[in-house]
Ligand SMILES: Nc1ncnc2c1ncn2[C@@H]1O[C@H](COP(=O)(O)OP(=O)(O)O)[C@@H](O)[C@H]1O
C-alpha cells in the first residue's frame with residue numbers, strides 16, 4: 221500500500237499482534253496480526269462462525285486476548301475502556317436504536333454522554349442525519365423507519381461523536397441488495413470525506429469490494445487466508461471485481477455461498 225502523508229504521520233490506528241483467543245478449549249482466533257493504518261478501510265471477510273465478531277470485541281475491549289496484543293490508537297482497549305470513549309464507535313447488524321427516542325434523539329445521545337451541550341448535540345446530530353440523507357426523518361421513531369433508514373440512523377449515531385475509528389459488524393447484512401448497496405456507497409463516501417479509519421467485518425463479498433482498501437479473508441479459526449488491496453478505481457472495474465469475487469469465494473471455500481441472493 222502506498223502511504224499517504226497522513227498515514228506516515230500516524231502509528232497504526234488498530235493493531236492486533238499474534239492474537240489468540242479460545243472459548244472453552246476451542247480456538248477461535250489463531251495467531252492473528254492485523255494493522256489498520258490511519259484513514260484506511262479494512263474488511264475482514266469470513267463465513268459465519270469464523271470469529272469476526274470476536275475480533276471486533278477484542279478491538280472494542282469487551283474481550284481480552286488469551287495471548288498477543290491489541291492496541292487501538294496506541295492503547296490497550298480493555299485497560300483503557302474509558303480513555304477510548306468517543307474515539308471508537310461501532311455499528312452492528314441490527315440498528316440497536318432506542319425505540320422511545322426519535323432518530324435525532326438517538327444520534328445525539330452519545331454526544332450528550334460525552335458532555336456536549338444540548339444545543340451543540342442537536343445541531344451535530346442533525347448534520348449527521350443530513351449526511352446520511354435522513355434530514356427529513358429526524359423526528360421519526362424507529363418503528364416509523366424502514367430497515368435501511370434505521371441502519372442509516374445507526375451509522376449517523378456512530379459517526380456523530382467524530383470517532384477516530386469506526387467498527388462495523390455486518391452493518392449492511394440484513395438489508396436487501398439495492399438498499400445495502402446505496403448505504404455502502406454513502407458510508408464509503410463519508411468515511412473518505414472525513415478520513416475515518418474503519419475496520420468492518422462481514423460475510424458478504426460485496427461489502428468488502430464496495431468499501432475496503434484492503435480485504436482480509438479469514439478461515440475458521442480466524443486466520444488470514446488471503447489478503448488483497450483495492451483502489452477506488454479498481455472497485456469500479458466490473459471485470460476485475462468479478463475476478464476478485466471468485467478468488468475470494470475460493471478462499472472462503474465450502475458449500476455455503478458467502479453472498480446472499482436477497
Ligand atoms: N462468548 C463466547 N463464548 C463461547 N463461545 C463463543 C463466544 N463468542 C463466540 N463464540 C464462538 O466463537 C466462534 C466464532 O464466533 P464469532 O466471533 O461470533 O464469529 P462470526 O462473527 O465470524 O460469525 C463461534 O463458534 C462461536 O460460537
Ligand SMILES: [Mg+2]
Nearest residue numbers: 272273274389
Ligand atoms: Mg458475527
